[in-house]
Amino acid sequence: MIRYGIIGCGHIAKKHKKAIDDVDGAKLVRVCDKDPDKLTHFTEQGVSGSTDVMEILTSPDVDVVNICTPSGLHADLTVRAAEQGKHIVVEKPMALTLTDAVRMVQACDHHGVQLSVVHPNRFRPAIRALRCRVEEGAFGTFSHANATVRWNRDQEYYDQASWRGTRRMDGGVLMNQAIHNLDLLLWMMGEVEKVSSFHSTRLRNIETEDTSVSILTFKNGALGVVEAAVTLYPRNLEESLSLFGETGTAVVGGPTANWIQAWKFADMTDGETEAVMRRVNDNPYGIPGHHCLIQDMTEAVQKGSRPLVTGEDGMRALSLAVACQRSAETGQSVYIDDLLEEFVGKEGEMK
Template identity: 65%
Template sequence: MIRYGIVGCGHIARKHVEAITATEGAFLTAVCDQDKTRLSRWSRDGVKGYTDLGMMLREATVDVICICTPSGTHKEMTIQAAQAGKHIIVEKPMALTIADADKMIEVCKNQGVLLSVVHPNRFRPAMEALRHRVVEGAFGTFSHANATVRWNRDQDYFDQAPWRGTRAMDGGVLMNQAIHNLDLLLWMMGDVEEVSAYQATRLREIEVEDVMVSILRFKSGALGVIEAAVTLYPRNLEESLSLFGETGTAVVGGPTANWIKTWQFADLTPEEATEIVQQVGENPYGKPGHQCLIEDMTDAIQRGRQPLITGADGRRVLALVNACQRAALTGQRIRLDELTTGGISG
């Protein structure tokens, strides 16, 4: 039995509780939050509640800590948990700067604990099907790709909690809303070499951008476009990932990227393509992504292997976000190797 503790009992904690409950071999033993009202939601039925992470780490019987607090707190809490010998699942983004991510990875490695970052959309049936086609080489040479997040987060959303929309704790539309889509983009297309970008705060009264557009050049030579916004009226419109190659075109989209919209490949007949689209459409959500992550961490500990989504994966997409932010701030093209090795920390 692998025992889990959760720090941060806000909205996202519910998904972790449900995932742990649904996972064979996993058991929730402790939760932590400074707000006693939020804490009381989960500190019952044998789950002990704490208002201090240090106390939970010292007293509770816990193997894994799930960090579900605002983004700007992830570094310190990860380091604290790792130094206590706990494995860690940290919500996205793993940190707000590459320097912080590097420190988290270093401490976890030195302490011999596993670090996994929450990017659950990789487990969506449509994305698993898309990844399978990429690995098979069904696209041939890629020409370009588009990652699009056209969502609504109104002013009430940002006013719900003081950390939302702040530079120190939220990080902006790429960091907080679009980062899952960007993780998928990198998973499919590989590393980015260079970016340029524009950002703006057009409609929301927040410190960070509410819309950003970026142009990418991948190391493969393929090009890419990122469009991310929380300014859509009156509700979420689209999240999509589109890949274009010499022998394949695929678009996964919908209000959330769960449905195959286009599926055309040189090695598939129209009937074969339609069959795959229909199979995914029968169960577009699949098993909850958080449950897949808890199952993976539980198995990784038991088998002594690395989790499927590691700290390195979280750092990779964070580097892309930091590069886009720096490009928009400076008006210059930013090479990711300069960002990660040249002392620029976002």
């Protein structure tokens, strides 16, 4: 039995609890939040609760710590958990700076613990089907790709908590809302060479950007567009991932990227295409992504293997977000390798 503790008992922590409860071999034993009222949901169900984070970090009955706090707190808590020998599941984004992301990965490597970053959208049926087509080479040579997040987060959303919309704790639309789509784009298309970005704070009274548009050049020569905004009226409109190649076209979209909207490949008949779309779109949510991640971490700890979504994976998505923000702030294109060399040596060893 792998025993879990959750730090931060806000909305997302309830998803973690359900995932842990539903996974064989996993058990939630402790939760922590500085606000005692937020512990009630968990303690009423028999889970031990505390306002002192060290009670979880030093507890001998906790194997894995799930960090569900505001994003700006992820790094310090991850390092402290690693120092206590705890494996870690950290919510997205793993950090708000590459300095912090490097600290997290280094600490986990040094103390021999596993680090998994919560990018649950990888487990959606449509995304899994898309990944299979990429691995099979069904697109041929890629021409370009689009990652789009057109959502609504109104001013009331930001006013609910003082950390939302801040640079120190939230990070903006790229870090907070679009980071999952950036992860999927990289997972499908491979590494980015350079970015040219523009962002703005158009409609929300916040410190960070609420609208962002970026042009990417991938190392494979393909081009890309990232559009992310929380300014859509009056509600979420679209989250989509579109891939285009010489022998394939695919669009996964909807209000969230759960439905296949276009699926055309040279090696598939119309009947085969319809069968795939029907299979996915009849059950677009599948097994919840948090369930898949907890099951994966449970097995990784039991077997001593690496989790499917690693700290390095989380850092790739973060690197792209940071590069987009830096380009927008400086008005210059940013080369990802140059950015990473500030934190990671040319041979891949972290500084």
